[in-house]
Amino acid sequence: MTRPLVRIQDLTVEFGSGVQRVRVVRGVSFDIAPGEVLGLVGESGSGKSTLGRALIRLIQASAGSSVQLDGRELMGLSQGQMRPLRRQVQMVFQDPSLNPRQRAGDMLAEVLSTHGLHTGPARGPRIADLMQRVGLKPEHASRYPHEFSGGQKQRLGIARALAAEPRFIVADEPLSALDMSIQAQIVNLLIRLRQQLGLTLLFISHDLDVVQYLCDRVVVLYLGRVMEIAPTAALFDSPAHPYTQALLAAAPIPDPSQAAPCVHLQGDPPSPLNPPSGCVFRSRCPHAVAACADSVPPLTPTTSGRLVACWRHDELN
CATH class of the missing domain: 3.40.50.300 (P-loop containing nucleotide triphosphate hydrolases)
Structure with missing residues (x-):
């Protein structure tokens, strides 16, 4: 390699x-x-x-x-x-x-x-x-x-x-x-x-x-932490992290009929002076559970050569 x-x-x-x-x-x-x-x-x-x-x-x-x-x-x-x-x-x-x-x-x-x-x-x-x-x-x-x-x-x-x-x-x-x-x-x-x-x-x-x-590849950053790293085609075809999904869904496209399903985020972005515990995206994530506040999810290898920092990745994808 x-x-x-x-x-x-x-x-x-x-x-x-x-x-x-x-x-x-x-x-x-x-x-x-x-x-x-x-x-x-x-x-x-x-x-x-x-x-x-x-x-x-x-x-x-x-x-x-x-x-x-x-x-x-x-x-x-x-x-x-x-x-x-x-x-x-x-x-x-x-x-x-x-x-x-x-x-x-x-x-x-x-x-x-x-x-x-x-x-x-x-x-x-x-x-x-x-x-x-x-x-x-x-x-x-x-x-x-x-x-x-x-x-x-x-x-x-x-x-x-x-x-x-x-x-x-x-x-x-x-x-x-x-x-x-x-x-x-x-x-x-x-x-x-x-x-x-x-x-x-x-x-x-x-x-x-x-x-x-x-x-060739894309790194997705939120509040100073990496949420996902993936080959470009894989990331745009099937974003794995809830934040990546929300980011792509919010992007304007020429044909609205081809838009990805809307992703509703909760609240406003937190202050970097006082970020959430655990996963920094959990305060806005529609899939967050109590366990997401306990510790920072590591970047975990998954399919298509990507890395995802989400405790619930396996059950959500």
Whole structure:
């Protein structure tokens, strides 16, 4: 069996202290295979973006968390030890946050300089190649950010991530600020880059249609905990966890006659300051019983290569 490129074990992220301590990500574990596109979905506030930033060390995870890149533990490394590994792990953000005073080519040159790549006469051709690879023209390298459209800015953000020649990219809601037609172009760009470069991606999104189209497997997150992990086709054809069922049932579809049966959730989402005991979804779950409050259900292997965190999975499916 192929060793995973990324292995996350018991990843926990907390903010604040004392009574104000919030555990945003709670004991998350999953693997990402080389060349895989793994989707991460869940409601706003479920901890998706925090998880993505923590696993590439943009924010600090709690003690006991483990993230391995190709077998090497990242969590215990100092900033100096982590610096050479930054090339291998990059992030594409929802907002590319481009420096308004810096030309596009200079942004890419800065990344190349930081990592000591393509020095001297090779730098210009490499910048032109990066621009073309993401669907921009080489002459666009002389433009400032205000001269680009929203879709072009996102393409430049992707080029900036690719400049480091990474093995793993976290794409955090890279489509949410774009028009539908532009979203489709960026999705097709990501598919093409994956094929050409063999990239491994964690794709964070609230758009289930895009996740279904782009991703090989999907991780479903609720209040910082993983509810289900499944191959994409299996998850969308037959969601196993009650929360996954509710999430898919709430998604808009073009033909209402093909809608999944409505799933009625109880109450409002709980506060992360005071999450329910046991299964964090139990306070809204239509199938919850008293035993669901006693302990946290583990991610249990089931059919179709999926994992489900539900005490009643066997009797409900």
